[in-house]
Each structure stands twice: as C-alpha cells, then as structure tokens.
Amino acid sequence: KQEVTQIPAALSVPEGENLVLNCSFTDSAIYNLQWFRQDPGKGLTSLLLIQSSQREQTSGRLNASLDKSSGRSTLYIAASQPGDSATYLCAVHTDKLIFGTGTRLQVFP
Amino acid sequence: KAGVTQTPRYLIKTRGQQVTLSCSPISGHRSVSWYQQTPGQGLQFLFEYFSETQRNKGNFPGRFSGRQFSNSRSEMNVSTLELGDSALYLCASSRLRGATYNEQFFGPGTRLTVL
Numbered sequence: 001k002q003e004v005t006q007i008p009a010a011l012s013v014p015e016g017e018n019l020v021l022n023c024s025f026t027d028s029a030i031y032n033l034q035w036f037r038q039d040p041g042k043g044l045t046s047l048l049l050i051q052s053s054q055r056e057q058t059s060g061r062l063n064a065s066l067d068k069s070s071g072r073s074t075l076y077i078a079a080s081q082p083g084d085s086a087t088y089l090c091a092v093h094t095d096k097l098i099f100g101t102g103t104r105l106q107v108f109p
Numbered sequence: 110k111a112g113v114t115q116t117p118r119y120l121i122k123t124r125g126q127q128v129t130l131s132c133s134p135i136s137g138h139r140s141v142s143w144y145q146q147t148p149g150q151g152l153q154f155l156f157e158y159f160s161e162t163q164r165n166k167g168n169f170p171g172r173f174s175g176r177q178f179s180n181s182r183s184e185m186n187v188s189t190l191e192l193g194d195s196a197l198y199l200c201a202s203s204r205l206r207g208a209t210y211n212e213q214f215f216g217p218g219t220r221l222t223v224l
Contacts, residue, residue: 042218091213096157097154
C-alpha cells in the first residue's frame with residue numbers, strides 16, 4: 001500500500017530564507033508527482049508536476065526534484081516571502097492521487 | 110480560461126439528510142475526481158469519472174455516489190448524512206486519465222457541516 005510522508009509537519013522561518021520541504025513515498029511505481037499549496041479553508045493550487053521520467057521541475061522561485069528509486073521528492077523554495085505561508089502538499093499519481101500529510105509553512109517578516 | 114468551479118461553497122445539513130455537490134471542470138477536461146479532506150484523515154480519494162463512467166473508486170461506503178454528465182460536469186451525492194461526513198469536499202479535473210502527463214487542477218471545495 002502506497003504511503004506518502006512529509007517532513008517537517010510544520011516550519012516557521014524568517015523572510016528571505018531558502019527552504020527545503022521533503023516528501024517520501026513507499027512504492028516507486030508512480031506515474032508522476034505533484035506539489036500543491038493550500039491556503040486555509042481553500043482548495044489546492046498546483047505548483048509543479050514532475051513526470052516519472054524527469055528528475056526536476058522549476059517554476060519561478062520553486063524547484064522540485066524527484067528520485068523514484070529512493071522514493072523521495074523535495075520542494076525547494078528560494079528567498080521565502082510572507083505570501084508563501086500556506087500548507088504544502090505532495091501527491092503521487094498512481095491510479096489516483098495519494099497525498100502526504102502536508103507541511104504547514106509560516107514565513108514571518 | 111475559467112478554473113474548476115464547485116457549488117455550493119458551504120452547506121449545513123443535519124444527520125440523516127442527503128446532499129448533492131456539483132463540480133464543473135476546466136473546459137476541455139474530461140476527467141473529474143472527488144476527494145474528501147478532514148483534519149484527521151487528510152485528503153482521501155472518493156471516485157473518478159471519465160466520459161460519464163466511473164473509472165475508479167476509493168474506500169468509502171455506498172452512501173457516497175456520483176455521476177458525470179455529457180458536458181463533463183459532475184455531481185456527488187451523500188445520503189443519510191453522518192456527523193463524520195463533515196469535511197471539505199474537493200473536486201479535481203484533468204484533461205486525460207491514466208499514466209500520461211496529467212496535471213490535476215482543483216476547485217475551491219465545498220465545506221459540508223453535518224449537525
């Protein structure tokens with residue numbers, strides 16, 4: 001059974017720091033991996049999708065990497081801003097999305 | 110291009126009632142999936158519809174059902190509501206299904222409260 005874990009569960013940092021959020025999964029038989037952000041009480045916003053054949057994807061200050069063999073993905077956020085405060089979720093694509101438990105990020109001025 | 114829309118945004122029901130939630134996918138997207146989000150269980154897959162057919166189903170009781178129309182809009186129904194059904198219900202749409210490059214786009218959700 002596929003299980004997805006995210007570490008840390010919560011993170012509070014000052015503005016300007018570079019951050020690394022971690023996602024691990026137990027079964028490497030995935031199609032893709034997708035990172036989302038969720039603001040309180042809101043839906044999910046897609047950040048990055050990494051296909052299983054790719055190693056990384058970049059969008060602005062965000063960079064996500066994928067290592068299927070080790071069952072890991074990382075989301076790197078450069079020069080964090082207060083507007084980055086949200087919960088970040090990773091999800092592996094099998095025949096459905098299987099979500100991690102999320103990392104709640106707070107960036108303070 | 111309009112995103113995924115869900116209606117209503119908020120619902121309050123009492124135990125034993127039934128409820129119908131609606132989801133309109135992004136134009137051109139044919140796959141619609143439903144997820145339940147609760148503080149205790151996180152995000153869990155309910156079911157997926159593609160071309161008006163249920164293609165996949167999660168581990169939820171038969172009280173949870175859905176359907177998809179020819180215009181790809183989807184509805185989800187929960188009968189005989191229980192307190193534990195209180196959750197944020199999220200709908201996701203994608204262009205394709207299966208193992209292809211298949212980015213999922215989520216709507217704002219429907220917050221269901223069962224009293």
